[in-house]
Amino acid sequence: MPLIAIEEHWIMPDVTSALRAMPHTDESLAFNEMGDNQQRLEDLAADRIAAMDAQGIDLSVLALTPPGTHPLPPEDALRLSRAANDVAAEAVSRNPTRFRSLSTLPMSSPKDVAGELERAAGTGHVGTMVYSRAGDLFLDDPAYDDFFSAASELGQPVFIHPQLPSDAVRDASYRGFDPMTNLALATFGWGWHLDAATAALRLILRGTFDRHPDLQIVLGHWGEMLLFWLDRADSLSHIAGLQRPVSGYIRSNFHITASGMLNPALLQHALSVTSADRLIFSTDYPFQRPAKEEIDSFLNHFSTDAEREQFSWANAASLFGIDL
Numbered sequence: 001m002p003l004i005a006i007e008e009h010w011i012m013p014d015v016t017s018a019l020r021a022m023p024h025t026d027e028s029l030a031f032n033e034m035g036d037n038q039q040r041l042e043d044l045a046a047d048r049i050a051a052m053d054a055q056g057i058d059l060s061v062l063a064l065t066p067p068g069t070h071p072l073p074p075e076d077a078l079r080l081s082r083a084a085n086d087v088a089a090e091a092v093s094r095n096p097t098r099f100r101s102l103s104t105l106p107m108s109s110p111k112d113v114a115g116e117l118e119r120a121a122g123t124g125h126v127g128t129m130v131y132s133r134a135g136d137l138f139l140d141d142p143a144y145d146d147f148f149s150a151a152s153e154l155g156q157p158v159f160i161h162p163q164l165p166s167d168a169v170r171d172a173s174y175r176g177f178d179p180m181t182n183l184a185l186a187t188f189g190w191g192w193h194l195d196a197a198t199a200a201l202r203l204i205l206r207g208t209f210d211r212h213p214d215l216q217i218v219l220g221h222w223g224e225m226l227l228f229w230l231d232r233a234d235s236l237s238h239i240a241g242l243q244r245p246v247s248g249y250i251r252s253n254f255h256i257t258a259s260g261m262l263n264p265a266l267l268q269h270a271l272s273v274t275s276a277d278r279l280i281f282s283t284d285y286p287f288q289r290p291a292k293e294e295i296d297s298f299l300n301h302f303s304t305d306a307e308r309e310q311f312s313w314a315n316a317a318s319l320f321g322i323d324l
Contacts, residue, residue, distance in 0.1 A: 060098065
């Protein structure tokens with residue numbers, strides 16, 4: 001049975017250098033440099049393929065690490081988004097049986113986002129990865145509606161990935177400890193996931209999927225906590241004047257990936273609130289590194305072969321138009 005992983009990160013040194021040169025550096029960049037992460041992230045060839053082989057992964061969908069180019073000034077964001085998308089497309093062309101890629105977009109320059117999405121799709125990118133905001137602009141800001149319209153028309157799924165919350169949110173909720181605890185609380189321990197879930201919920205409440213019913217979104221980490229709060233989130237639907245409950249949009253416009261969190265309890269909860277055709281495998285490479293034995297063991301928790309195949313490869317192939 002094939003195995004496709006859809007949230008497998010990489011970095012481009014020029015993007016990292018530009019982010020490092022910003023007046024306020026995104027502290028989460030430090031995670032890219034821990035251990036051998038940087039080496040693994042920069043490699044788009046033999047070493048990465050060897051890691052995939054060791055895990056039993058047939059095809060990886062590459063995606064730039066957060067925060068992408070979002071914090072950069074508009075001109076730099078556009079230039080480096082184009083460069084990163086070209087590098088990723090070249091990596092796919094060198095190993096077309098092992099890689100596909102998600103584009104990165106110049107979200108700090110809203111007028112250029114739809115154009116770069118279309119250009120990247122034309123060079124073979126199968127979707128795009130964005131983060132919850134660019135500067136002070138939330139994803140649901142009307143400035144991005146042309147982008148979501150283009151994504152829907154082009155059939156480009158949009159992966160909403162976590163990023164470091166804003167300074168204002170960090171000051172309000174994620175400081176007061178030692179620097180590393182502050183950062184961990186604001187990122188992988190809590191803040192990243194609440195930030196991404198809020199971005200997704202805001203898109204629903206903004207009526208994005210009423211305007212663009214074919215638009216497809218991917219959330220990592222088993223839905224970034226949103227799947228666990230749908231009973232309460234549904235109460236927002238009438239107030240916001242939506243056509244359906246929040247949970248209805250989750251079931252029709254959202255796909256959920258595991259991000260290397262191979263916990264059977266999380267799988268069972270996801271299956272209780274959405275359907276097996278909405279769940280997709282990923283490892284969050286290189287930040288999570290499940291061994292082949294762990295992956296095989298987890299796949300045994302599906303109750304049917306059909307559901308196991310959907311999660312392992314068929315849903316990803318259908319969503320991203322991947323031929324194996």
